[in-house]
Amino acid sequence: MDFLESSMDRRRFLSASAMALGALTEFGFAEPPLASADSVAVQRLSWAGVRIQTDRSTVFFDPWTNASIWGGVWKQEIVPVEVVTPARFVCLTHMHNDHFDPATLRKIFPEIRGAVLCAEEAVASVAALGVPVRAVKLNEAKALNEWLFTPVPAVDGLGDPQVSWIAEVRGLKFIHCGDTLWHGYLRHIGRQHGPFDVAFLPINGPRLPALQPSVSVPAVLTPEQAVEAGILLRAKLVVPIHYGLNSPGDYEEYPNAEKTFLEAADRRGVKVRIVKPGEEFRLSVG
Numbered sequence: 079m080d081f082l083e084s085s086m087d088r089r090r091f092l093s094a095s096a097m098a099l100g101a102l103t104e105f106g107f108a109e110p111p112l113a114s115a116d117s118v119a120v121q122r123l124s125w126a127g128v129r130i131q132t133d134r135s136t137v138f139f140d141p142w143t144n145a146s147i148w149g150g151v152w153k154q155e156i157v158p159v160e161v162v163t164p165a166r167f168v169c170l171t172h173m174h175n176d177h178f179d180p181a182t183l184r185k186i187f188p189e190i191r192g193a194v195l196c197a198e199e200a201v202a203s204v205a206a207l208g209v210p211v212r213a214v215k216l217n218e219a220k221a222l223n224e225w226l227f228t229p230v231p232a233v234d235g236l237g238d239p240q241v242s243w244i245a246e247v248r249g250l251k252f253i254h255c256g257d258t259l260w261h262g263y264l265r266h267i268g269r270q271h272g273p274f275d276v277a278f279l280p281i282n283g284p285r286l287p288a289l290q291p292s293v294s295v296p297a298v299l300t301p302e303q304a305v306e307a308g309i310l311l312r313a314k315l316v317v318p319i320h321y322g323l324n325s326p327g328d329y330e331e332y333p334n335a336e337k338t339f340l341e342a343a344d345r346r347g348v349k350v351r352i353v354k355p356g357e358e359f360r361l362s363v364g
Contacts, residue, residue, distance in 0.1 A: 113360070118250055120276065121358040124157045126177055126320040128254055128278050130245065135165035135223050137245055138186065139254040139278065140177040147175050151325045157356040159186065165223045166192040171232065171256030172240035173200050180207050195220070195227055199239045216241060224248070230267050232258035235286075235297030244271055248363040253311060254278040257298045257320050264310040272312030275361065279304040280320030281339045283332035300332050301339035308348050316343065316350045 113119040113131045121129040128139040141159050145152040159182050166186055171177055183194060187209040194204050194211045204211040214220045219228045226246040232255060234240035242255040244267075251271070257280045283300030286292070298320065299307060308316035318339050324331040332338065336352065343350040353359065 116364060117360045117362050118247065119358055119360050120317075120353075122157075122317065122319065122353040122355055123159065124154065124355050125323075126171075126254075126257060126278075126280065127157070127159075128317075128319065129159070129161075130247070130252060131161075131163065132224065132247060134163060135167070135192075135225065135247075136161045136163045137225060137247075138166070138168045139243060139245075140171055140256060141168060141182050141186065142176060142179040143182050144175070144179050148323065148325070151329075152323060154322060154355060161186055164191050167222060167225065167227070168192075168194040169227065169229075169243035169245060169254065170194055170196040170200060170204065171243060171254065172197075172234060172238060173203060174234075174236075174238065174257075177256060178203075183207055183209050193222070195222075195229075195243070197229060197239055197241050228271070230271065231261065231263035232256055233261040233263075235259050242267070244274075250275045250361055250363060252276050252278070253313070254319075255280060255299075255307070259297070260299055260303045260307065264307050268311040274311055274313045276315045276317055277308050277311050277313035278317050278319050279307055281318040281332070282321035282323070282335050285330045286328070287330060288328045296332065301335050302342045304339060305342040305346050305348050305350075308343075308350075309346065314349065316348060317353050318350070322355075 113133050115133050119131045123129055125142050126140045127142050130137045143156050145156055190210045194209055195214050196204055198213040201211055201213045214229050216229055219226055224247055228244040229241035232240040232242040240256055245252045251274050253274045280298045281301045281304040283296035283298055286297055321335045
């Protein structure tokens, strides 16, 4: 029976969980408590990373722990990636190294008990890591374990392939938008797939003066644009991600991004929640 596309009874689940814990200890992971059967635990990781956990499975969006890519500019404590459920999945929005972290992916998959889900263009690079991978076509819904995953359009600030991910579980619907620019597909996504219980949206609107020719157009959603995107997506709650780093002359973040986001949300009547890296909240199911 396919582990990914089947559910497990309670006895098999507990047994598999014990084996998974033993395997993860080898890699130095902590042991977070399992979510309860009547709730889903949502944790913000570092940068754009998010973890969503039920009592049976864990889904990561762009899990990342490699602060060295920023050459010393990164000053925040890195949130460790923790997983205890035997079923685990990673939704990868794109291949930039602040979203695609090979070492973290290998640690999440010490054995084949899930998959990295990505666009077809990314499959070869992910497979080369020796981790399980599944390509999912744009707008194609894929049922795995207790989840339904759908990649939908996004637009990358550097013109590289990128998707946003919709993930549904136990009556809850989430969307993670990587580090997309503003684009017209947002309206269609909201009409076709909304409303969303939570939308994870980037807000740092950086300018990249080191890239030539240099332009003044932000390479990611700005704080105000993220609020407007939440409206189009029909999000019940918007959680900002992908902000908190500034490198003058190289990667210049929108000034006071979080404050600007909160003020814009208040003006527009959009419900938002600031979740600091490492913090967790829970949503009831059923």
